[in-house]
Amino acid sequence: MESFTATVRRSAEVAATVTEHPERFRVLTGERPTGPLHLGHYFGTIRERVRLQQAGVEMLLVLADYQVITDRDTTAHVRENVHSAVLDYLAAGIDPERTTIFTHSSVPALNQLMLPFLSLVTEAELHRNPTVKAELSASGRALSGLLLTYPVHQAADILFCKGNLVPVGKDNLPHVEMTRVIARRFNERYGEVFPIPDALITSTPEVPGLDGRKMSKSYGNAIALSMTSDETVAVIRQSRTDENRRISFDPVSRPGVSALLSTAALCLGVEPAELADEIGDGGSSALKTMTATAVNDFLAPMRERRRVFSSDVDLVRAILRSGNEAAMTVAEATLDQVREAMGMIY
Known part of the structure; x- marks a missing residue:
């Protein structure tokens, strides 16, 4: 070998x-x-x-x-x-x-x-x-x-x-x-x-699931490509973060927060730490809003094409x-x- x-x-x-x-x-x-x-x-x-x-x-x-x-x-x-x-x-x-x-x-x-x-x-x-x-x-x-x-x-x-x-x-x-x-x-x-x-x-890149583990169908922590924008917002809102209002990228100590940052960063083409600095003291609510928007904007063209294809x-x-x-x-x-x-x- x-x-x-x-x-x-x-x-x-x-x-x-x-x-x-x-x-x-x-x-x-x-x-x-x-x-x-x-x-x-x-x-x-x-x-x-x-x-x-x-x-x-x-x-x-x-x-x-x-x-x-x-x-x-x-x-x-x-x-x-x-x-x-x-x-x-x-x-x-x-x-x-x-x-x-x-x-x-x-x-x-x-x-x-x-x-x-x-x-x-x-x-x-x-x-x-x-x-x-x-x-x-x-x-x-x-x-x-x-x-x-x-x-x-x-x-x-x-x-x-x-x-x-x-x-x-x-x-x-x-x-x-x-x-x-x-x-x-x-x-x-x-x-x-x-x-x-x-x-x-x-x-x-390894895309983390909403719980910080690897995104996987079997873990139930995934954002499916076939989700609607409302379903995407809902699953992101339900994801667990922590009580620390200051947002930082720390996959070991803050897996939930870091998973959302990583997901948003992939969709936006930037670094997770950059997004963390941008949110600052905005807390998990701001983080989840940013992530949901980033994912939905990224998937919007694919979702529209999927809708057209599924009509046949x-x-x-x-x-x-x-x-x-x-x-x-x-x-x-x-x-x-x-x-x-x-x-x-x-």
Whole structure:
């Protein structure tokens, strides 16, 4: 495995090449539709996807509905979460003419790659994967077979379309490394089929939730992209701060106050400490008013686009149908190559 320093150096080289030759790259990215997308998703991943799309990089975006059940017993609300996510993507600037949007469950050929890929990794390697450890800790549940093999499913996501570039934060580098290992081992065992994908390390800000922890659907501390302006004001007003009237940026001692400052600062493009100085002795009421205004002003154009898109009742269904068909065509071609390389064409 590459050292972190080597990975960072390689990422910088790749980033330069993306700028000069975006047509050389194919990106697979996406998320689990476990709830509404929020500001953390926008600043963490969606904004970067739009940038790469605009640069001319080929993009595939998976709504990983099968992965919802890695750590939960139900698929309730998955359908509406998928629908809502597509509207959020469109509102943020994702263009379905240039980005293929699809769902796991609609592309059986992608999921079939799990079988040969599982033969290329050991149980110990899966147990060591930080993603598995983190998901297991967060779920508080027994380790399921699907959760244990989660990194292999992610490898199938990336390699089914022969993705060669994966934009990730540094905390998610291990799943890219697992994909590289699987691609390399398959090629060594059966012949060259897959590219060895590179990580594009993104310096995305961690958006704090309204309670100071990381913004997360599971924590219930998020500002959803689909909220109305009134709903946004309400959840910000309900957030906990403290009794100190003087506003200061101190994430350790004042997590609630600092979370609101950070959120407003991201939306305004300034530093949190600068906003704290501006509010001064205005107290939490002034802070919450400023944050709500900053968020609502920032999201207003996206909300208007979302309203227009949602008025077309058939739009999301048509986008997913087209994206699923395109992804299936790609996946079946790759699966045919895999079966041929393995001597399983009958």
